[in-house]
Amino acid sequence: MFPAEATLAPLDAMAVAGLREHVHRALRQALLSGSFAPGARLNERAIAEQLGVSTTPVKEALRLLEADGLVRTKPRSGVIVNFDFAWAEEMILARAAIESTIARLAAQRIAPEDKPVLAQILTDMAQATAESSADDLVRLNEAFHGHIRSVARANYLRLLNDRQDVYDSGARRVIHSDPAERQRGLEEHTAIGRAVIAQDADSAEAAMKAHVLRAGESYLDLVFRKNKD
Amino acid sequence: MFPAEATLAPLDAMAVAGLREHVHRALRQALLSGSFAPGARLNERAIAEQLGVSTTPVKEALRLLEADGLVRTKPRSGVIVNFDFAWAEEMILARAAIESTIARLAAQRIAPEDKPVLAQILTDMAQATAESSADDLVRLNEAFHGHIRSVARANYLRLLNDRQDVYDSGARRVIHSDPAERQRGLEEHTAIGRAVIAQDADSAEAAMKAHVLRAGESYLDLVFRKNKD
DNA sequence: TTGTGAAATTTGATATATCACATCTCAGAT
DNA sequence: ATCTGAGATGTGATATATCAAATTTCACAA
Incomplete structure (x- = not known):
């Protein structure tokens, strides 16, 4: 009636991550979405009380x-918001540099059995670009980039990348709703994926760099131009 | 007798940085120089008492x-050392990616009046390579890279770079004592400097990437091979 | 009115106490 | 002999108290 060994899914490690991570995420989200003005001061006690x-x-x-670079500590004085347009611009440059290095490694290291998986994701993306919701596309997007990172077996680079996630989740949805953007994204992803499958390291690196830079531009345009209204 | 407005140099902010930074540096140094085995656990109370x-x-x-990536926290259990050969290798890849991006920016943004300064540093390096101590060379080395970073006016990228400093100061001295290494370093620095002065962004980026990768290899060889004895 | 500086206040920095989860130990059952 | 699990212990997580530096306020003198 019951399986001899019921396999219970281990509960999400992040669910028990503790208050520290919770506070970190909350503040990070607030900063990236522009809730704090650049140069504004963050008050430890106020944040603690609010949360x-x-x-x-x-x-x-x-x-x-502070280590993420979103905030700067003036010793014995306060914590100051350190995120503005120029900062976001540089974060995207850094992201392009890191993620293209990951793509290069992925091309060099991909195992034969991973190739069909990547190809399948590309197929799904092509279909989803034509017919699916922005949410689905965002999900596939993450699966794609995640798989590249995974076959690259790059741990430190991956950590850096996570830390550089400049994208506000709201804005990401908006971007993936724009038809032109969707089309461009598909073309770029296809180019990257094919290069990785072909184990062409130079092409994979170049394609990834171009993609991250261009997508970053779109993002900056959306988020920061909008705020200027 | 006195100038109307005596401009007192503000005392080094780092001198009063507080215990937090002090502890951070001490642990970082210990980790990079291999005082802790990979996978070893760090005890908060023990460290606190020791310091x-x-x-x-x-x-x-x-x-x-943790944000530097040198250490990993297992929730409610402990802090674990996360630094080994593979990790250092990836840190060097990341460093190459970031620093070459900085070099590109430097080539694009260098002001005319900064060119002679950079040229002068190169001249000094050429001379020091032939006749000076390792310490002098290390100093010039830092002046060179520092000046590149400075003309690039890159704040976030610079922050990332500082965080990726894998080099133990002891090992750095050893490397700069080897004649062959000194010569190679000079050639590479010259290539980078000339490209930046010529505002040739592609060459500057490529030369910097090659330099960081090669120098990184030397470093890994020295530090990790030595430990295998 | 304007500038000065001492006092009041804010706020980060540090220390200490307490709690809860993780890990280890070992007696007792199988 | 091996496995189990209850209790003991270790250790990070959190809360709170205290301190000292930075900032602000404001009365008062020029």
Whole structure:
């Protein structure tokens, strides 16, 4: 009646990540979506009270943000928001540099059995570009980039990349709703995927760099131009 | 007798950086020089006691290290050393990617008055390579890379770069004592400097990437092969 | 009115106490 | 002998108290 060994899915590690991560995410999201003006000061006690926690996890989260580069600490004075257009622009340059290095590794290291998986994702993306919702496309997008990172077996680079996620989730949806953008994205993803499958490291690196830079431009345009209204 | 407005140099911000930074540096140095085995666990209380501080700055420093990627936190269990050969290798790839992006920006943005400064540093390096101590060469080396970063006016990228400093100061001296290495370094630096002065962005980027990758290899060879004895 | 500086206040930095989860130990059952 | 799990112990996570530097306020003098 029951299987001898019921396999319970281990609960998501992030679910028990603790307050520190929670605070970190909350602040990060707020910063990237522009809720704090550049140069504004963050108050440890105020944040702690607002989130209903003590200052200890807040301090730790601020250190994480500091290392993310989104915030700067003026010793014995305060924590200052360090995110604006120029900063976002540089983050995208960095992302392009890192992610293209990952793509190169992926092309060099991809295992034969991973090739059909990547090809399948590309097929799905082509279909989804034509008919599916922005949400589906965002999901596939992440599956694609995730698979590239995965076959590259790059741990440190991957960490860096996560840390450089400049994209506000709201804006991401908006972008993936624009038909022209969807089309361009598909073409670029296809080029990257084919290069990786063909194990053409130079092409994979170049295609990824071009993609991240161009997509980044679109994003900056959307988020920062909109704010100027 | 006195100038109307005596401009006192603000004392080095880092001198008063506080315990957090102090702990961070101490641990970072220890990790990079291999004092902790990969996978070893770091004990907050033990570190705090050893350094004569409370656990609060230690916790904050560990968060910084965590973001540096040198350490990983297993929730509610402990902090684990996350630095080994493969990790260092990837840090060098990342460094090459970031620093070459900086070199590109430098070539694009260098101001006319900065060109002679850079040229002068190259001249000094040529001379020091032939006649000076490793310490002098290390200093010039830093002046060179620092000047490139400075003319690139890249803030975020610069931050990333600082975070990726894998080089143990001891090993750096050893490397700059080897004649062959000194010669290669000079040639590469010259190529980079000339490309930046000529505002040839593609060459500057390529030359910097090649330099960082090659120098990184030398470093890995020295530090990790030596440990295998 | 304007500039000065001392006092009040804010706020980050640090230390300490407490809690809860993870890991280890070992007696007792099989 | 091996496995199980309850209790003991270790350790990070969190909360709170205290301190000292930075900032702001404001009365007062020029």
